[in-house]
Amino acid sequence: MAATRRARAASSGSKGAPSLDADQLEQLYRDMLLIRRFEEKAGQLYGMGLIGGFCHLYIGQEAVVVGLHALARPGDSIITSYRDHGHMLATGMDPKGVMAELTGRIGGYSRGKGGSMHMFSREVGFYGGHGIVGAQVPLGTGLAFAHKYHEDGGLCFTYLGDGAVNQGQVYESFNMAALWGLPVLYVIENNKYGMGTSVERASAPGDLSQRGAAYGIPGKAINGMNVLDVIEGCAEAVEHVRAGKGPYLLDVKTYRYRGHSMSDPAKYRTKEEVARMRAESDPIDQLKQRLLTDGVFDEARLKDIDRDVKAVVGEAAEFAQHSPEPDPAELWTDVLVEA
Amino acid sequence: MPTPILMPALSPTMEEGTLARWLKKEGDAVEAGDVLAEIETDKATMEYEAVDEGRLGKILVSDGTEGVKVNQAIAILLTEGEDDSALDAAVQAAQSGESAGASGVIPAPGDAPTGQSPPPQAATPPPAAAAPEPDAPEDDEPVYDKTRRQSVREALRDAMAEEMRRDEAVFLMGEEVAQYEGAYKVSQGLLAEFGDKRVVDTPITEMGFAGLGVGAAFGGLRPIVEFMTFNFSMQAIDHVINSAAKTLYMAGGKMGCPIVFRGPNGAAARVGAQHSQCYASWYAHVPGLKVVAPWSAADAKGLLKAAIRDPNPVVVLENEILYGQTFDVPEAEDFVLPIGKAKVERKGDGVTIVAFSRMVGVALEAAKTLSAEGIEAEVINLRSLRPLDTATILRSVRKTNRLVTVEEGWPVAGIGAEIGQVVMEQAFDWLDAPVTRVTGADVPMPYAANLEALALPTADRVAEAARAVCYRSQA
Ligand SMILES: Cc1ncc(C[n+]2csc(CCOP(=O)(O)OP(=O)(O)O)c2C)c(N)n1
Ligand SMILES: [Mg+2]
Numbered sequence: 001m002a003a004t005r006r007a008r009a010a011s012s013g014s015k016g017a018p019s020l021d022a023d024q025l026e027q028l029y030r031d032m033l034l035i036r037r038f039e040e041k042a043g044q045l046y047g048m049g050l051i052g053g054f055c056h057l058y059i060g061q062e063a064v065v066v067g068l069h070a071l072a073r074p075g076d077s078i079i080t081s082y083r084d085h086g087h088m089l090a091t092g093m094d095p096k097g098v099m100a101e102l103t104g105r106i107g108g109y110s111r112g113k114g115g116s117m118h119m120f121s122r123e124v125g126f127y128g129g130h131g132i133v134g135a136q137v138p139l140g141t142g143l144a145f146a147h148k149y150h151e152d153g154g155l156c157f158t159y160l161g162d163g164a165v166n167q168g169q170v171y172e173s174f175n176m177a178a179l180w181g182l183p184v185l186y187v188i189e190n191n192k193y194g195m196g197t198s199v200e201r202a203s204a205p206g207d208l209s210q211r212g213a214a215y216g217i218p219g220k221a222i223n224g225m226n227v228l229d230v231i232e233g234c235a236e237a238v239e240h241v242r243a244g245k246g247p248y249l250l251d252v253k254t255y256r257y258r259g260h261s262m263s264d265p266a267k268y269r270t271k272e273e274v275a276r277m278r279a280e281s282d283p284i285d286q287l288k289q290r291l292l293t294d295g296v297f298d299e300a301r302l303k304d305i306d307r308d309v310k311a312v313v314g315e316a317a318e319f320a321q322h323s324p325e326p327d328p329a330e331l332w333t334d335v336l337v338e339a
Numbered sequence: 340m341p342t343p344i345l346m347p348a349l350s351p352t353m354e355e356g357t358l359a360r361w362l363k364k365e366g367d368a369v370e371a372g373d374v375l376a377e378i379e380t381d382k383a384t385m386e387y388e389a390v391d392e393g394r395l396g397k398i399l400v401s402d403g404t405e406g407v408k409v410n411q412a413i414a415i416l417l418t419e420g421e422d423d424s425a426l427d428a429a430v431q432a433a434q435s436g437e438s439a440g441a442s443g444v445i446p447a448p449g450d451a452p453t454g455q456s457p458p459p460q461a462a463t464p465p466p467a468a469a470a471p472e473p474d475a476p477e478d479d480e481p482v483y484d485k486t487r488r489q490s491v492r493e494a495l496r497d498a499m500a501e502e503m504r505r506d507e508a509v510f511l512m513g514e515e516v517a518q519y520e521g522a523y524k525v526s527q528g529l530l531a532e533f534g535d536k537r538v539v540d541t542p543i544t545e546m547g548f549a550g551l552g553v554g555a556a557f558g559g560l561r562p563i564v565e566f567m568t569f570n571f572s573m574q575a576i577d578h579v580i581n582s583a584a585k586t587l588y589m590a591g592g593k594m595g596c597p598i599v600f601r602g603p604n605g606a607a608a609r610v611g612a613q614h615s616q617c618y619a620s621w622y623a624h625v626p627g628l629k630v631v632a633p634w635s636a637a638d639a640k641g642l643l644k645a646a647i648r649d650p651n652p653v654v655v656l657e658n659e660i661l662y663g664q665t666f667d668v669p670e671a672e673d674f675v676l677p678i679g680k681a682k683v684e685r686k687g688d689g690v691t692i693v694a695f696s697r698m699v700g701v702a703l704e705a706a707k708t709l710s711a712e713g714i715e716a717e718v719i720n721l722r723s724l725r726p727l728d729t730a731t732i733l734r735s736v737r738k739t740n741r742l743v744t745v746e747e748g749w750p751v752a753g754i755g756a757e758i759g760q761v762v763m764e765q766a767f768d769w770l771d772a773p774v775t776r777v778t779g780a781d782v783p784m785p786y787a788a789n790l791e792a793l794a795l796p797t798a799d800r801v802a803e804a805a806r807a808v809c810y811r812s813q814a
Contacts, residue, residue: 044390047347049410052609052788054351104609104787115611115786131613132571133543166542167574194543196519202542263350265383268518325789335782 017235018070020228022296028070028227029291030305032062032284035086037313038095039258042085042102042116046262050321051102055116058086060257063283064189065090067230068157068252071238075152077125079140080159082117083189083256084129087159091124095312099320107323111330125154133194134167136160137186141173144184144247155183155241163194165208171215177247178215185234185241186212186249189224191256196268209251217247224254225281228290255281341396341421341429343412349378349385351608352660356380357405358413363395369416376413381492381663382524393418396426399433480682483669486637492662494636495525495601498643499563503533506561509647510537512548513565513602522567523603523662549575549600553582556598556652563647566602569618569656576621583652584627599646601655604632605696605747606784606795608660615784615791617748619695622654623724623757629678630725632656634699636666638722641676649678656724658697681728683735687715690805691735693758694745695721698796702745705801714809724754729761736762740771741808745796750778772808777801 020028039057046055058065061083069090072078080087088098093109101108102116109119118129127143130136140158147154164170165188177184188208192199199208209219218240222233230252237248255277259266291297297305346356357379363369374386375395396417400407407413412433415426489497503509510533515522517530517540530538541548545566552562566572572579579600587595606615622630629651633639639657646653668674684699685706694702699720706716717735721728736742742762744755755776762774780794806813 040390047349047390048345049348052348052351053607053786054610054614101786104790110786112787113612113785113790115609117611118613118786131611132574134574163543166544166547168544168546195522196515197540197542201518201540259385262348263353263380263382263385265385326785326787328789328793330787331780331782331785331790331793 017232020070020231024070025287025291025296026301026305028066029284029287030309031066031069031090032227032287033305033309034095034312035059035062035066035089036284037309038089038099038316039085041313041317042099043258043262045099045103045317045320051116052104053115054082054261055102056083056085056261057256057258058083060277060283061189061191061224061254062086063227063230063287064187064224064252064254065159067224067227068187068234068238070227070231071235072157073154075125075154077127077140077143077147077154077156078159079127079136079143079156080129081133081136081161081164082129082131083161084117084119088119088121088126088129091121091126093119093121093124093126095316096319099316100323103320103323104325105320105323106326106330107319112326113330113334134160134164134169137164137167137170138173140186141177141182141184144177144182145180147183148181153242155185155238157185157187159187159189161194162188162190162192162199162208163197163202165211166203170211174212174215174217174247174249178212178217181244181246183241183244184247185237186217186247188249188251189254190251191254193256193260193268195260196264198268207251209249212247212249217249219249219251222250222252224252225277225283226286227283228287341425342391342393342416342418343429343433344375344389344414344416346400346407346409346411346413347378347387348409349380349387350382351610352663353380353409355406355408358400358402358407359384360402361398362386365395365398367395369393369395381490389416391416391418393421396421396423397430399430483671483674485670486667487670488665489636489640489668490663490665491633491636491639491657492523492525492527494640494666494668495643495657496527496529498640498647499526500529500532502644502647503529503537506647508559509561509563510539510555511563511565512539512541512552514541514543514567516540516565521565523659525657525662526565545571545574546578549578550582552598553578553586553596556583556596557586557594561597561599561647563599563601566600568607568614568659569602569604570614570616572600572602572618579622579628579652579654580625584625586627587651588627595650596652597650598652599643599655600652601643601646602657603659603662604656605658606779606791609786609788609791611786612783617656617746617779618654619656619724619746619748620753620757622656623727623754624752625725627652628725629653629723630656631678631723632658632696633722634661634694634696634720636664637668637674638676638682638720640668641674642678642722644675645678648675653678656696661697661700664700676722679723679726679728681722681731682720683717683731684720685716685718687717688739689714689716690741690743690809691717691719691732691739692743692745692801692805693719693721693732693755695724695754696747698745698747701796701798702801704798705805708798708802709805712806712811712813714805714811716805721754727757727761729765732758732762733766736766737769740769741805742770742774743777743801743804743808744774745777745801747779747795749781750776751781753778772810775804775808777804
């Protein structure tokens, strides 16, 4: 099995890739499963009317953020778009606080005032949660500017979609990042579609990983459906940025199983396409098979993990339904910092 | 306890839908992820997947039922170990749950909803059917005897289709406008009729395609540029203002820019601060632009057609919540409304209420309440924000001597601020009370349902303001 071979390479420590022990491998599995179950629950709560507005699920893309986060260090920063639940969970934000924000309650990360697309946690280096396609890219570049300024050794993981990659501000950012040697890793989460428009219909032909070439930014395509491939494939890029050599661009190929947000008629792709990705490339199944085959865990352990994760998500959903709505006086607070 | 399967909410603004078709029959086994039924919202037909496993015990809402409310029980799922004997009680519970749903409690399947804080849905806007009927139009508004019931969405589509048939130079461009038929389904059927030369899907590059549209207008075309929502027009505002609005002036009148920028503006429902903003006062500020904000489907059709024919850049501020509401639209071949002319939707001599877009409906609702208390409000639908029909406003204020303005946007330098100033300058001696504004709260839009409801003008707040300028307290 190809995945197995590649994974071995990862654990045998190809350039910059950490070798992973059994605990770490199990943690990857747990993190991906947590995102999957959390998102399924969020979809359910949306259907019940407990979550409103837009709600963009990360199901199918779990390996991207979990793999990349395995390469992060404390002090690094992360920024992304509205499809942000997975990033928050991967960086260790509390599922309760995330879910309660989805339901618009006081216990949420933004005290109910941000919603699904807008949450932040400086403590873990998560800087949002941004609703305007592409806008997080200069923001992430600015976070990198601050890392360099403070000489803190950190870097900014700046995630963007395959649709966002055509926004002009992305290229303005590339230019500054390259010009000033900023420690920023641009990660295209290429899930093949921006809403109902496929990459082929939105982007001039060419390799998205080379979109930074004109600025001298190195780029690489990565299989984002296998978490070990993500870790192995991205390690070199993270090294490059961390070594102070400037920005790097990754085109991580992934897939979203669900609609763009909750209301998506899904006419732009076939059911067979989705079913095939689920059956053949599911990131959680792939890791599970691999870990079972290698004896990292057995079926019993797997059941325990499933149960633990379900409990965490169940608790989050409970909390999110019982945390009260914000006090009406909250309407008027947080507009400006009171001097 | 068998689990009721509830009508799902499938979009931010969905309140009811059609149960198009069941894909499972009573008695069928159900796995999580199986498609149970197809549900039609006003935007799309979507598959409804099971979240629990079990056996479909009873179907409560049959194929083809329209107007099924979100959260109403549509079937009963029997889970492991339960048989049909559990059904009767469950059906009864589900049906009483329905009336609970109607009174605002969300029944959570398999989970008693007791102790839950007020449901987020409380803040969702009034259902489509609640759009109040305006009175007979003012004398100077022509009366159209033949009309057809249409949604705002259909009226906008028809306006574009008619103008595209009429003028080869008109084309539509924007994100998801062609194959997807509009993110909010406004361009339904246009790609099929006009082809991909004239209905153009763009990448997500607002700055780029707004500028490209302006260039195309310079080159002799008549672009309709759709912003998926006006929130994203901020990416492109430099071209709307610097390139489109100012060119005629900078060219000493030698070259202008006939272009339409259109899309939904203002708050939808629960989409948070970056996606809920009213741009009325932003664009109305700019000389060289025209700005319209339709309320009814007739407004939408007549004003959009006028905008497309206009030789100037016109910003058309639509509203997502109105898209699904229906109104009478004149059938006349060449029904076009003049830009710059307001419409008196309801006559009265007690107080003038001026509103635009969705707030016209809110103002009419308030007028009903006030009427029951003996205050007859005159409700003016501005339709156009630049130019502003100050004559109609002043005429009304000179009659009622009191004015309340209503807008979703922020108060500072808003449309109401402008109207108040005009009235002070030109009808100061007629005023019996200070002009009062009802506006969106001066904060970014909060996501929480209860806070969002507090942030937007309501009929109650409008009625309260009207009483205040009449020096009356609630009857
Ligand atoms: C500037 C801007 N334009 C349009 C939108 C509406 N919109 C939201 S998500 C989206 C598609 C983005 O696709 P992609 O970048 O591939 O990210 P994905 O949703 O696939 O994660 C669009 C057009 C927006 N939020 N911001
Ligand atoms: Mg995408």
